[in-house]
Amino acid sequence: MKMKLIISIIMITISSQFNLAQLDRTKIPAPSEAPAVSFPDYDLVTMKNGMRVILVKDDELPTISISFLIDREPQLEGEFAGSIGIMGQLLRNGTKTRTKDKLDEEIDLIGGRISSFSTNVSASGLAKYTEKLFELTSDIILNPAFPQDELDKVKEQAISGLKYRKTDPNSIVSILRQKVLYGSNHPYGEFETEESISKITQQKCFELYNSLFKPNQAMIAVVGDFDKKKILNLLEKYFGSWKKGQIPEPKFAAPQIPSQTNVAMVDRPSSVQSVIRVSQVVDLKRNSPDVMPVSIMNTILGGGIFRLFINLREKHSYTYGAYSSMGPDDLIGNFTASTSVRNEVTDSALSQIFYELNRIRDEKVESKELEMAKNYVSGSFVQSLERAESIADYAIEIERYNLPKDYYKTYLKRIYNVSADDVQRVAKQYLKPNQMTIALVGSAAEVKEKLAKFGPITMYDEDANIIVEKPLSEIKLTADELLAKFVEVSGGAEKLNSVKDRTVELSGLVQNINLKVKVVNKAPAKLYLEIDFGGMFTQKIGYDGVKGWAVSPQGTMDIEGSNLSDLKTQALINFYLQYKDFSIKANIAGIKTIKEKDYYEVVFEADTTNKWTEYFGKDDFLKFRQIKSAESPAGKVEQTTDYLDYKDYGGILYPAKQVQSVMGQLIDLKVDKLEVNTGVDDAIFVKPVK
Template sequence: MKNRILALLLLISFTAFGQVDRSAPPKPGPAPQIRIADYESFTLDNGLKVFVVTNSKLPTVAFNLIIDSDPVLEKDLAGYVGMTGRLLRTGTKTRTKEQIDQEVDKIGGTLGTSSSSVFSSSLKKHMNKLLELMSDVVINAEFRDAEVEKARKQILSNLISSKDEPDEIAERVRRKLFYGEGHPYAEFETEASVKKITRQDCEKYYQTYFKPNISYLSIVGDITLDEAKKAAQRYFGDWKKGEVPKHTYKQPKAPLLTKVAIVDRDNAVQTSINIGHPVEISLSSPDVINARVMNTILGGGAFRLFENLREKRGFTYGAYSQLAPNQLTGYFAASADVRNEVTDSAVTEFLYEMKRIRTEPVGENELQKAKNYITGSFAISMESPQTVASFAVNTAKYNLPRDFYSNYLVKVNSLTADDIRDAANKYVLPEKSYIILVGKAEDIASKVKKFSSLKIEYYDDFANPVDPNAKAVPEGVSAASVISKYIESIGGKEKLMNVKDRKTTMSASVQGFDVTAVLLQKAPNKMLQRISVGGMEQVMLFDGKNGVNKSPMGEEVLEGENLEQMAFEADMLAITKLDELGIKATLTGVEKIDDKDAYKIEFVLPSGGKFHHYYEKESGLKLREQRTLSTPQGTFTQTTNFSDYREVNGMKYPYKLVQSVVGMNIEMTVSNIEINTGLGDDLFK
C-alpha cells in the first residue's frame, strides 16, 4: 500500500502532462507598432498614490493596492509576514470570513490578499459594495485565533507536501548561499518557525506596515478620473498614515571563486542543477533592458541552453536561465533536472554557454530572434489594461523615466551585439558562481569536484551545512538490532504475530480530486488494495503467490522485483523473517529525517532490487521508506514519510503517510484500522 498508493495518481499526472503542447513556438513575425494607453494619477491627503487607466470596453472595474514596504527579517518566525497576508481576508472588526465570502459572491466579485497587496474586481454597478469590502479588509482587518490556526494548518500542509521536492530543496540552498545569514531573502518557512507564529506577530506587522503613505492604488476599467477620485477619497481617505520603518541590508556579492554545493539524496536518479549568483540589478538599472535581451538569448524558452542541453544532447526536458531584477538585490540562475550519469556533462555545458555569451558576439539572426520574441511578449501583455496600470505603478515606485515603457521596444530594437556582450560580462559570472546540485552524492561528487578549486560543501534539505563523513553508526548497532527495536516499538513480535488480518481505510485530496484507499491484509501473505480517485479505480492484488495490478491503463501481471516487493508488503510478518524470505538487510548510516536522527537500512531482494527504510534512533519507529519506481514514463524515486503513530489493539500504526514522487505529493490520512475481523479468503481472488 505505502509503496503503491500513487500509482493511479501517476496516471492522472502523466495524462495531464501529455496534454501540454511542447512543440516549438511559431517563428516570430515582424515587431508590431505598440501604443501604450495613457494613465492619470493623483495623491490623497494621507499619501496614497492613485493611478487610473480608463477602459470602457467592458462594464468592469479592478482595484489593486500595493504596499511598498521594505523586506523584514523574520528570523525564527519565518512565515509570519506571509501568514499576515492570508489572514487579511479572514475577517474585519465588523465582518467574519464567511460574511466577506458571502458578500463578495453576491456581487460576483473577487477579493484577494497577500502580505503586500490587496486585489478586487467586479462589475461597475457593484463598485461601491466592492470598495466597501476592500477598504474594510485594508483598514479594519482583525485577526482571530481560530483563523490563525486554520492558516497555520494550511501552511504546514503545504510545507510537508513540498519539503522533499528537489527543486524546493535547491531553492532553499540557493537563497541561503546567494544572500547569506542576516538577509531577508535567505529566510524561508519551516515547520518549526510556522508553529511559533502567534496572532500578535501578524497583528503587529499589519499595524506597522499597512499605511497609505507607502502604498499605490491602481484602478482599471470602466471608470472616469472624476469617479476614481471620489471613490478613492470615500473609501480610502480615512485610512490613517503613519511612520513606517525602513530597513537596509548588505548587498550580497558573488563568491570570489566558484563553489560546488551538494545536497545528498541517496536514492535519487536525477540531479537538480542550479548555477548562479547574486547580482546588483533593479528595474531602474540603466541596462536592465539590455540584460533582459541577453538572458533571453542565453536561457529563454527555446534559445541557447535549451538548444544545447535538450535538443542537441538530450540531457533534460528543459534548461533555462533567469535574470531577476530587484530593488534590494537581484540574481542570475540557470537550472535543469538531469540524469545522475550526465550531471557533470550538463554542468560543463551550462558553464560553456555562460562563457560563450560573454566572449562571442551574438549573431545578427539570433539577436533579431530575441528582439522579436520580447516584442511579441510585450505586445501580448499590452492586451490587459492591468499591464498599463502596473507600468504606471512601477514608474512611480522605481522612479523610472515617464517614457520608460513607451520607449521599451525602441530600446530593445536598438541593441547591438556589443550591448549583449557587455550585459553578459556584467551579470553572468561563470567563474564566480554557486553550483548547487541536489542528487545522489555517491554518483556525482567525484565528477563535479573539478568545477572548483575549493572543497565541495554539503548541505541538508534545509540548507544547513553537514559533514558528509559524520554519519558513522554507533558501535554495537546493526541492522538486526535496529529492526528488533522497531518491532518492540510498535508492540512486540508476540502481538504482531497475533494480527491475523487488518483493514486500513485512508483518504486524501490531491489536485482537486478526492482519493480514497482501502487496504486489506490477511496472514500469512495476502493483500488487496483499492484506490479510487476522480471516477477511476486501481486494484492491486496478491493472493500469496501471484500479483496483479489493474488500472484504467489495463492489467499488469507482476513479475521479478515488482512481484517480490508486493510479496514483502503483503506479509505482515515479513520484517521478522528476512532470512527466510531471502532478503538481506544492511545498516548503511545515520541521517536526519525532520531533525531526527534515523538509522538507514538497505534491503536487497532476491532479484537484486533495493529499497530503504529509516528508523528513528530514539524511538525505534519507522520514519521513512524510499524505493525506485520503474515505469513506462521513466525511473523515479518514491519517498513515503510516516508519522502520527497511534495504538490499535496494543500495536502502533502510523495515521499519516506523506508520499512524494515525480514532483507530486499526497498526504494520506488514516481514518480507521480494524484488526482480526475475519476477512475471508475469497476477497483475495
C-alpha cells in the same frame, strides 16, 4: 509496514493562406526602426495623507481596474516567518463590517474580483460599479478583522503546503537555493516552517498591519473608463481619513557572491533524476540602463527556446527543458539556470550549463540569434499591454523606481538599440561562472562523487539545514546487527515468528476522498491489499507466493517485472527476519541527521531493479523512513513513507501512523485495527477468475 505499493496504486488510479513564393527564407529581413508603443499617458496625484494616485484613462471597454501597493522593503520575520503573507491573505477574508461570506456575496453581485496579498490588493469590475468597488476595496484595506476561524483555516492550509514542500524535489531545491544564496538572515533567504506558522496569532496580524500599512507608503493605480473628478472624490471619500505613519526600516546584511563555485545538495536516495539550479546574486537596480541588455542576454541564454534549451534538450537529450531567469531588484536580484536531468547525466548537464555561461561571455552573439531574442521580448511586452492590470503595474513601476515618464513608450526602441556588444558586455559584467552556487536535489549515491569537480559540496536536509556528515568510523555495527536490534525493540524474534498472519486496517484522506485500506500478510510470503476509495470503487492486489495480480475498475491484470519484485518483498510477513533467506542485501551507507535526530541509512537491494533506502534511529533503532521508486504510467516516481507513533499491539511495536508522499500528494494513514493469527484463508491471495 507493507504499505509501499498502496501509494502507487492510489496515485495511478487518482490520476486564410499567404503567398510566400517570392520570399527568400535564407535571408533575415533587415530590421526596421522600432515603433513607439502606444502606452497611455497618466495623471499623478498625491493625496494629503501622502498616498500617491495614478490615473490611467482607457474607455475602450466599460471596465475599471484598481491596483493598490504598499511600497516598502522586504522585512525579516524571524520566528514568525510567513506571518506577513498570511496577514495579507486574510485582508480579503473578512473586515470589521463584513464577513468573508458577505464580501464574497457583494463582490459576486457586481461581477467583480478582489484579491489581497502581503503588499498589494487588486480589484476589477464593470465601470458602472466603480463606487461599489472602491467601497469594498477600501473596507478590505482599512478595516481588516483577521477573523480567528479564517486564520485557523489559512494556517492549516499553509502547514499542509509545507508538508508537501518537503516531499517535492522542485520545492526543496527552491528553498535550498534561496537559503544558500541569500543566507537565513536575509528576507529572501528565510522561509516559513510549521513551527513559525503555528506561532502566528490574530494579535500578530494586527501588529503587522498597524506597522506596515501606511498611506504615505502606499500607491494606488486606477485604469479604465472613468471620470477623473469622480475618481478623486471617491479616493478622498474612502481613503482621505487614513492617517500617515512610518514603516520600520529593515536592517540586514547584503548577501555576498562566494569566492568560488560551490555545491549545495539534498540527498533523495531513490531519485531517478537530479533537479538543478545554478545561481548567483546580481546587483542590478530597476532603473539601471543595463536592464534591457540583461533581459536580451538572458533571453538568448535561456529565457525561452534558446541556448540552454537547445543544448540540453535538442542536442544532448538530457532533459525536457532548460531555462534561465535574471532580472532587476532594488534590494538584490539573482540569476538562475534551471533544469531536471537523469542521474547518469547530471555532471554532463552541469558542464553544458557552464559551457553556455562562458560562451555568452566569451563570444559575440550572431545577428540572427540577437534578432530572435529581440522579437521574443518585444512580442511578450506588446501582448502584456492588452491587460489593464499590466498598464497599472507599469505605471506604478515608473513612479516607484523613478523611471523616465516615457519608459514604456520607448520600450521597443530600447530593445531595438541593444547590440551584440551590449549583450557580451553585460554577460561579462554580471555573470560569474566561477562563483556560482549549484543547488541540487538528487541521489547522492548516484551523483555526488561526480559533482566534486564543480566545487566543494555541502549536504543539507529537506529544510535546508546543513547536515554534519558523520564519519563512517562512528558506525560500530553491521546492517545485519542493526536490523536485529530493530527486531528486538519491536518485540523480539520469538514473538514476531509466532505471527502466522496479520491483518491491518487503516484509514486516510487524499484529494478529499476517504480511504479505507486493508493489508493482509500470511507466512511466509503472501500479501493481499484492498483499497476502498470513498465507496466509489475498490481496488485489490494480491501475491500468492508465486504470482502477483491486481483488480481495478479497468479489469484484472498480472503484475510483472520490477513491480512484481517489489511485491515479493512486501509479502514477507517478517521482512527483517526473512530478508537474508531471499538473498536481499542490506548495507549501512552512513549516518544522516533528520529533524535534528541521527539515523542509520540502510540501503537494501533485492535485485538490480529493486533497491530502496530505509532509516533507523541511532538511539532507539526504530524504523523512521523509507524512500523508494515505483513504476507508474508516468514513469518512475519517488515515494517516501514516514513511520510514526509506535504503539504496542499485543507485545509487538507497530507504527500507528504512516505519512506517505508521492507524485505531489500527501496521505496520512492511521491504524484503526490490527489483528494477528486469525486463520486467514489462502483463497484471498489467489487471482480471481475473470
